[in-house]
Amino acid sequence: MPEIASRSAASASVSASASSASTILTSVESMRDDNPPTTQFTSIQDLFEVINCTTGDFLAVTNVSPILFTEIERKRDKRRRKFRFRRYESDRQILFITIPTDLHELHFGLYQGYHNKLVRSGRGNSWRTIGTATRRAQQGHPGGDGGEGDSTGGPKPERGMKRFWPTLVIEAGDSESLSELHNDMRWWFFTSEHQVRIVLLAKFDHTRRALILEKWEEESSMARPGATTTRHAAALQPVLRQTITITEDVTTNPVSYNVARGALVLGFRFLFLRDPGPGEGDFVLSVQELQAYAEEVWKML
Template sequence: MAEVFGNEAEPFGFRVSVSRRKEAISESPSWDSESHPVLSGSADPRTPFTKLLGLIPGEDKLRFSTAVNLAERIKERIEQCLNSSSGSYVAVTGVAEGALAHIDQAFCKQGIRSSARFTYEGPLDSLIIRLMPGVPHDLISRSFFYQVGRKIDSFPGLVGTWFPLGSGEFEAHGRRKKQGDEAIKPATRSLETDWPSLVIEVGYSKSLQKLRFDAEWWLKYSAGQTRMVIIIKIKCNPNAIRLECWEMYRDPARRV
């Protein structure tokens, strides 16, 4: 974990390592069906946002009208997620950048803002809302964050050298914005706009590929500042979690 705070690596490619609970493999063979992620290469012209958008079914795509109406509809989706112990991605088109503040306020008034994570794509005037309500998500994301923090502090000289960023929003070039579940940055990055070096994203079953595109977003648009993204997939019945650690790496086969 200490290398997350080292010198910035050149973003030549993506690499992933995987960790799973043993019982998840033995009790549910289908769990392993997503074990070979497709790495993103420069030949793919799609952005992480459009890749993610392509995985969202039609019934989860909405057209923006007003912030109040959107908040009411998302609140209904959140209640459905709570009843089924699951999460959801909802795509909203026709969202001008100026409407984001109104959407944020409407979500706060409905008491659902903490259950939603926003990814905004300005060139498309589109918003993807990741809904992760309920105790399992909060328990996993927060407890794993504490474990990471304790691990960092266990290295000599690293106590007090990092800041927690929670689900703060970060803006990339091209009017792109995103929130994660948890994030950490070195104390040497003192500006409010400085990106995290480590991001944690948590999702329920059936969201693994979407989480991978979330990870790609951070690595692609942070200009090398985000060194690692840990994605965690929660599965119920049987209870299990799957972790993948995504990072940039130098690819000697690619020339710059």
């Protein structure tokens, strides 16, 4: 069995038994900082045992070569294991794994809310749900870097073919920190060569008992005040467009949910890669819809 620990803690040796492994796995409480639990790869079977004992939704695995990454993917699919590859960075040989917990799957309610509006608008047939399908880098590390979003999709026919990148990616975090979610966001924009247009992050902050939603897009840094017309300034940079914080109010009967900073807006142009036509426009999840969504999230606590 490999070692696993928070990066801020000393490494601990473990035996080959799953019961021993469970005693040294980082707890959910200790994983709620910026340092994910980390294990060094020794064998695929050992990795699967560590995943079995992990109580959070996020795990970093070091010493994973591109060949090993391909083999782990093959064995995972063959055994029908349900964990996902958050992202693989071949230059660092680090594989970040998502282990879906009930709370982690909070992303689905957001995607379903958007998709329901899409269908009601009559555009359901113009959209492809890509889901958790693996996407790999086409430049830089082709066949190496890869990742799987929690909920993803894009327009048809522009993104309707196999292996095409989505325009919308939703990533959720239970024990995964917000800073790691930001790394996920940057990975999607950069590795897709900016074909991904919106990354929506959903993080449950256990310390504050708050649900944090962030909507990220990209813009040229030339568009910012004071930018100069250099090649560096012209590069696309992630920009935080919206932050919405939802908290529970237990003083009301029944319990209610406070949504700070209004409705969530997903821009039509970013989703469909064109200007809206007659009767078309941005997709808005209202405060009331976000409150209903939050109620379902809190049931998972």
